[in-house]
Amino acid sequence: MTAVSIDQHSPDQAVWERLARIQVARRRTLWVFGVLTLVGTLFYQSTWSITGSYHHNIEIAGLVLIFVAILGRAWCALYLGGNKNRKLISSGPYSLSRNPLYIFSLIGVFGMSAQTGSVSLGLVVCALSYAVFKLVVGEEEALLRKAFGTDFSDYCRRTPRFVPRFANWRNETTLTISMRAVQKTVIEALPFLLALPIFEFVEHLQASGVLPVLLHLP
Numbered sequence: 001m002t003a004v005s006i007d008q009h010s011p012d013q014a015v016w017e018r019l020a021r022i023q024v025a026r027r028r029t030l031w032v033f034g035v036l037t038l039v040g041t042l043f044y045q046s047t048w049s050i051t052g053s054y055h056h057n058i059e060i061a062g063l064v065l066i067f068v069a070i071l072g073r074a075w076c077a078l079y080l081g082g083n084k085n086r087k088l089i090s091s092g093p094y095s096l097s098r099n100p101l102y103i104f105s106l107i108g109v110f111g112m113s114a115q116t117g118s119v120s121l122g123l124v125v126c127a128l129s130y131a132v133f134k135l136v137v138g139e140e141e142a143l144l145r146k147a148f149g150t151d152f153s154d155y156c157r158r159t160p161r162f163v164p165r166f167a168n169w170r171n172e173t174t175l176t177i178s179m180r181a182v183q184k185t186v187i188e189a190l191p192f193l194l195a196l197p198i199f200e201f202v203e204h205l206q207a208s209g210v211l212p213v214l215l216h217l218p
Contacts, residue, residue, distance in 0.1 A: 056117075
């Protein structure tokens with residue numbers, strides 16, 4: 001999500017209503033994409049043996065990335081949720097990247113895919129998710145440029161769209177936190193953890209011969 005806190009009662013309401021609709025459409029698109037990916041993985045299996053150490057290590061690394069994604073999204077929410085007025089956020093994680101929430105989402109997506117024991121699948125799914133995020137960010141930034149004008153243009157010039165620039169780090173001396181916003185963000189990220197039992201169950205069905213394996217990838 002782009003670095004902005006939204007107050008629904010501010011002027012120029014059409015811009016913010018459009019931005020809210022884009023974000024809703026993005027969430028729905030990702031859910032549909034996630035379901036289709038899950039259906040595809042029912043007939044897919046890693047080339048690495050599910051009892052081997054390589055397969056196991058990939059799953060463990062993916063689980064670590066899932067927790068990084070959940071904690072990272074909560075970190076972003078600390079900066080977004082406590083602002084009662086519409087405001088351009090440019091400190092904390094938003095001083096490093098304009099879209100840190102999306103970065104942590106990509107980390108979580110890779111972590112989920114890694115529960116299949118495949119690195120290749122994680123890269124493919126991340127690439128497709130990135131394509132969705134890039135389209136959404138383009139529309140979001142066009143709207144934010146209308147709302148914030150030169151302030152947003154200056155922010156874009158000094159802050160990368162995705163890849164963090166750590167030399168940019170700056171922070172607030174005080175931070176007002178909305179625990180409700182943090183809780184909401186964490187809850188939205190918890191489905192990442194569902195990948196672990198789901199793919200373990202899929203592997204069990206494949207090993208039992210209930211599900212046919214049509215494709216192998218490393």
